Amino acid sequence: MNNERNPIIERLHRQSLQQQEAFLDHIAHRLGRERITTPPARPFAGAPDFWRGFTLEAEERISLFLSNWESLGGVAKRVRSMDDARAYIADLTDRMQAKRLVCEEHPLLADLLPEGDKEREVTVWGGGDPAHLLKKAAEADIGVAVADFAIAYTGTLVLTSSPARGRSISLLPAVFIGIVRAADIRTKMGEVLSVIRTWDGGRMPAGIHFVTGPSRSADIENDLTIGVHGPGSVHALVVDEVDGR
Amino acid sequence: MSGHNPTSTLAERVRIALNNDFLRNAVRFTTERLRTNKQAAAEQIGNWEEWRERGRQIRLHTIAHLDYYLAQFAENLRRAGGYVHFASTAEEAVAITLQIMAAKQAKSVVKSKSMVSEEVHINQALEEQGIETVETDLGEYIIQLAGETPSHIIIPAIHKNKAQVAELFSEVAGEPLPADTAVLAAFARSKLRGKFLEADIGMTGCNFAIAESGSIVLFSNEGNARMVSTVPRTQITMMGMERILPSWEDLEVMATLLPRSATGQKLTVYMSAINGPRRTADGDGPDELHVIIIDNGRSRQLGDPEFQEVLNCIRCGACLNACPVYRHIGGHAYGWVYSGPIGAVLTPVLNEEKEKWAEVANASTLCGACYEACPVKIPLHDMLVYIRRRNVEEGRTKRTERLGMKTYKVAVSSHRFYQLALKLGRIGQKPLVRDGQIPTRLGPLKGWNNVRTAPALAERSFRESWQALERELQQEMAEMSPQVKARLEELAGKRGDRHEQ
Numbered sequence: 001m002n003n004e005r006n007p008i009i010e011r012l013h014r015q016s017l018q019q020q021e022a023f024l025d026h027i028a029h030r031l032g033r034e035r036i037t038t039p040p041a042r043p044f045a046g047a048p049d050f051w052r053g054f055t056l057e058a059e060e061r062i063s064l065f066l067s068n069w070e071s072l073g074g075v076a077k078r079v080r081s082m083d084d085a086r087a088y089i090a091d092l093t094d095r096m097q098a099k100r101l102v103c104e105e106h107p108l109l110a111d112l113l114p115e116g117d118k119e120r121e122v123t124v125w126g127g128g129d130p131a132h133l134l135k136k137a138a139e140a141d142i143g144v145a146v147a148d149f150a151i152a153y154t155g156t157l158v159l160t161s162s163p164a165r166g167r168s169i170s171l172l173p174a175v176f177i178g179i180v181r182a183a184d185i186r187t188k189m190g191e192v193l194s195v196i197r198t199w200d201g202g203r204m205p206a207g208i209h210f211v212t213g214p215s216r217s218a219d220i221e222n223d224l225t226i227g228v229h230g231p232g233s234v235h236a237l238v239v240d241e242v243d244g245r
Numbered sequence: 246m247s248g249h250n251p252t253s254t255l256a257e258r259v260r261i262a263l264n265n266d267f268l269r270n271a272v273r274f275t276t277e278r279l280r281t282n283k284q285a286a287a288e289q290i291g292n293w294e295e296w297r298e299r300g301r302q303i304r305l306h307t308i309a310h311l312d313y314y315l316a317q318f319a320e321n322l323r324r325a326g327g328y329v330h331f332a333s334t335a336e337e338a339v340a341i342t343l344q345i346m347a348a349k350q351a352k353s354v355v356k357s358k359s360m361v362s363e364e365v366h367i368n369q370a371l372e373e374q375g376i377e378t379v380e381t382d383l384g385e386y387i388i389q390l391a392g393e394t395p396s397h398i399i400i401p402a403i404h405k406n407k408a409q410v411a412e413l414f415s416e417v418a419g420e421p422l423p424a425d426t427a428v429l430a431a432f433a434r435s436k437l438r439g440k441f442l443e444a445d446i447g448m449t450g451c452n453f454a455i456a457e458s459g460s461i462v463l464f465s466n467e468g469n470a471r472m473v474s475t476v477p478r479t480q481i482t483m484m485g486m487e488r489i490l491p492s493w494e495d496l497e498v499m500a501t502l503l504p505r506s507a508t509g510q511k512l513t514v515y516m517s518a519i520n521g522p523r524r525t526a527d528g529d530g531p532d533e534l535h536v537i538i539i540d541n542g543r544s545r546q547l548g549d550p551e552f553q554e555v556l557n558c559i560r561c562g563a564c565l566n567a568c569p570v571y572r573h574i575g576g577h578a579y580g581w582v583y584s585g586p587i588g589a590v591l592t593p594v595l596n597e598e599k600e601k602w603a604e605v606a607n608a609s610t611l612c613g614a615c616y617e618a619c620p621v622k623i624p625l626h627d628m629l630v631y632i633r634r635r636n637v638e639e640g641r642t643k644r645t646e647r648l649g650m651k652t653y654k655v656a657v658s659s660h661r662f663y664q665l666a667l668k669l670g671r672i673g674q675k676p677l678v679r680d681g682q683i684p685t686r687l688g689p690l691k692g693w694n695n696v697r698t699a700p701a702l703a704e705r706s707f708r709e710s711w712q713a714l715e716r717e718l719q720q721e722m723a724e725m726s727p728q729v730k731a732r733l734e735e736l737a738g739k740r741g742d743r744h745e746q
Binding site: 210218 | 312
């Protein structure tokens with residue numbers, strides 16, 4: 001993204017490279033030693049051992065995720081197939097009288113609404129002008145995306161950004177529907193972090209979002225308020241069998 | 246504008262806080278709720294002490310190797326296409342920010358919560374340039390409209406009631422809004438939604454920066470930090486230089502400790518890792534990402550065995566909720582950006598005007614509840630003693646206090662002087678004693694007696710009573726069982742031996 005640098009930014013960048021050395025030298029000096037340039041040994045890193053060994057069976061993971069998501073104020077459903085998931089989405093769209101949807105470009109989400117539905121507009125993310133996509137997401141009533149993972153212990157959906165999966169989908173609409181394959185539910189966060197860390201030779205997605213329930217605030221007199229900036233209504237659909245469409 | 250650079254003294258600010266009934270009730274209620282939630286969350290996951298110890302180890306290691314991890318972070322973030330800037334002072338951080346604003350010809354900024362940005366007074370600097378700056382965390386938005394500063398790290402506007410919020414929002418809306426939380430929150434949502442979509446720049450703080458990938462990690466519940474890092478074309482992130490973590494696996498530990506300690510949540514609603522600007526084909530996320538790494542007094546703590554550990558802080562606010570002093574006076578009495586025990590330490594050590602901030606370290610009973618609550622085990626109560634000691638050593642105390650201490654030193658350094666002082670005291674106190682108490686608020690007893698009464702000196706000192714007491718003891722010993730008596734005599738014999746040596 002830095003091909004054509006603004007002259008001010010270019011100057012700041014050069015200045016930063018110089019300042020960095022003085023800044024880091026000063027830190028080393030305060031610590032009373034020379035600069036360290038080789039990776040320090042780490043006798044203690046990451047979670048304690050007892051936690052690393054903690055893992056749940058597949059069925060336990062599914063039910064723990066569902067109950068955590070529900071207790072946060074979200075709606076959690078376990079469905080057998082994507083057909084059932086599509087039926088749930090269509091039904092929710094009807095009940096809400098939603099007019100606009102924005103969804104990730106994903107094989108599982110093709111034909112999201114019944115054919116010939118002229119009443120509703122579905123914007124599929126994936127390519128196109130960012131300003132247009134942003135506008136569509138901001139107008140949408142419902143956003144739909146497929147989560148990379150879910151974390152059972154905290155009741156969390158993990159959504160990485162990509163050209164097909166905008167961050168706005170799970171953020172701007174008032175309602176968000178997150179779909180996760182039952183096989184993608186992990187027991188705890190560490191299992192997800194270690195996988196994402198090594199994706200694509202360490203070139204991670206630009207945004208990795210851990211979503212744990214509906215947007216909330218207690219900033220006014222400790223009153224719990226749902227849906228402050230992000231979606232206030234969040235639906236997690238755990239799909240058992242995925243036909244690979 | 247109140248706070249951040251007060252001209253009042255600590256005692257004056259405390260008096261104002263103690264006279265504000267709503268504030269005191271709200272602070273008590275909020276801290277009680279957060280503390281109870283934290284306790285439940287710690288019990289829920291179990292092995293809390295092991296988590297704390299691991300958190301402490303990770304933070305200690307990181308700070309001890311800070312130059313290495315900052316260099317690694319900068320290299321990786323640049324590789325991901327982001328810009329890194331280094332600011333030694335608040336002024337440098339502001340100057341860098343304003344240059345980025347100029348390069349982008351920015352007219353408006355949306356901000357998510359950042360304590361370090363409050364340290365450098367960035368809002369003021371931006372407003373002076375005519376750049377509209379909007380705080381988007383609901384609590385921060387409220388106090389920005391009121392022209393005030395946060396009274397709690399996690400819940401900045403606990404000192405405002407619904408009616409006051411309704412008044413502030415009504416002014417913005419241009420129509421009266423009811424004092425109803427749902428209505429007020431909905432108004433803020435729609436108002437701020439417009440600001441997000443129009444803003445040229447999004448500014449965020451940084452909960453953690455991960456060295457091994459050049460990522461910044463933001464925790465939020467409302468989603469405003471996500472908005473700020475998703476919608477505007479340019480993102481500027483301010484981070485205190487100590488916010489770093491070596492690796493992703495360390496994040497799991499902090500993600501366990503921070504939300505549980507702050508609000509008792511298993512995880513905040515959103516935890517977002519930002520790895521550089523958006524990828525070329527991505528449909529959203531910032532085109533340009535700038536991270537400003539700020540020192541502003543932090544490096545002075547490095548290499549200082551008494552204070553280096555204060556850089557381990559993860560800004561959860563648990564020490565505020567545990568502190569008996571904070572629970573009575575709330576955040577504004579501390580005078581600067583940070584409040585509670587962590588504020589009582591950070592304020593005098595990060596600021597260069599030692600004279601001005603010396604007394605903040607007195608806002609503590611040294612009970613150690615802050616240390617017990619701290620998820621990374623920072624010995625804040627010890628640090629408060631060190632600050633007080635330095636204040637004495639460097640002459641930052643009142644003249645009367647110094648005089649009093651000198652007198653005391655003379656009186657207690659010789660038995661004869663001490664006896665004499667007691668005698669004089671017993672005579673001198675006679676006109677002042679009422680029912681064994683000295684209630685007067687005059688002279689040197691004013692400070693103490695304003696909120697309690699001093700006990701009168703006893704008729705006879707313990708030493709003078711000793712002969713009678715010893716006789717009583719011997720009489721009682723006669724009734725003791727032979728074994729106990731033998732044991733006591735044996736002990737007394739040993740003690741006698743030592744005295745003779």
